Amino acid sequence: MNPAAVQSHREARIRRRILRAFAFNMRENLPFKMLSVLLATVLYFYVQSERNPAISRTFNVQITYENQPPELAVETEQQRITVTVTGPRSLVERIKEDDLRAVADLRGLRASEPITTVVRLRYTLQGESPNPLLILDPPGPPLKVTMYPPKTRNLPVVAEYPQEPAAGQMYGRAEIYPRTLTFSGRADRVNRVARLVVNAMPSQPGGRIDGDFPVVALDMQGNPVEDLKLSQDTVHVTVPLLPKPPQKIVLVSPEIVDLPLPPYKVVSITVIPHQVKLIGRHERLQQIATITTQEISIRDFTAPEELTVPLDLPADVMVRDIQDRPVTQARLRINVQRVGTPPAPPATAPAPAPSKTGSGTEDARDSRPPAGTP
Secondary structure, rough: HHHHHHHHHHHHHHHHHHHHHHHHHHHHHHHHHHHHHHHHHHHHHHHHHHHHEEEEEEEEEEEEOOOOOOEEEEEEOOOOEEEEEEEEHHHHHOOOOEEEEEEEEOOOOOOOOOOEEEEEEEEEEEOOOOOOOOOEEEEOOOOEEEEEEEEEEEEEEEEEEEOOOOOEEEEEHHHHHHHHEEEEHHHEEEEHHHHEEEEEOOOOOOEEEEEEEEEEEOOOOOOEEEOOOOOOOOOEEEEEEEEEEOOEEEEEEEEEEEOOOOOOOEEEEEEOOEEEEEEEEEEHHHHOOEEEEEEEEOOOOOEEEEEEEOOOOOOOOEEEEOOOEEEEEEEEEEEEEOOOOOOOOOOOOOOOOOOOOOOHHHHHHHHOOOOOOO
């Protein structure tokens, strides 16, 4: 027989004997051996719990987002969440509040209009998943988020500046470049914008205005609307100084062509505006004492009325109200009331009946012939 084969056969026989001996030893007193392993395991964890007991700590954790679509703006009322961490002391005591994060995964969210949805939070510890020995409560809490799609609008820019030029001068028309700006942002904020305003100030009080000024987006109440992206942050505003033309303030007079029929009469007439400002040549202003309305007939009025009537404006004069706004018509409030019916005149008293005594004597006396008559 080959010596190598003999050697291999001997090694195989030795391995089989070792395995049979191991199996025999394992089966012998097996219940006691299993009990020993169990007691050793319990004793290990007991010792570990005494040396490194489980503790709990509470953290106020920052909520962060990941995989947020660049075209969406996300907002939530909850910025932080309270988390209780329980685990071995050696692990829990090493945790700092800034190491723990509650992450909202916004992957795949879409919105064509503002909507509110719920996403689940997961926790990270120093940017990685927490140790399995740590228990974080609450697990996977829900978070309500509102998503806003982007929106773009165009609006003209309005220049506001002090209306106090130097004496004898006035500000001319403001020139703004560019006249219109584009702005974008969250749809709800873009929809709030009522106007784009630039506050232009002269370099010297009452002087000419010329410079670049920042643009502010305002809502209907005049409050700034934040977090918008403008096509450019500033515009160039030029407001020239011009000689102030002659002015004159005159009354507005209603041109009434007829009055109500009896028993109605006009009690009062109120004109709004009751006076206007005329701007023009000095010689022409001296010729105008009042501004009248076009002719009005109130013949058929039987009760108070309010009506708007065009003004009879001179062709060579500018007419403004006291706030320097162009005016072309006036509002009239005509108070017409019914006059009470006059009392009827008193009836004439009938003549008293003639008395038999007095009247008869007097009549007899009057009927006697005069003296000397036969």
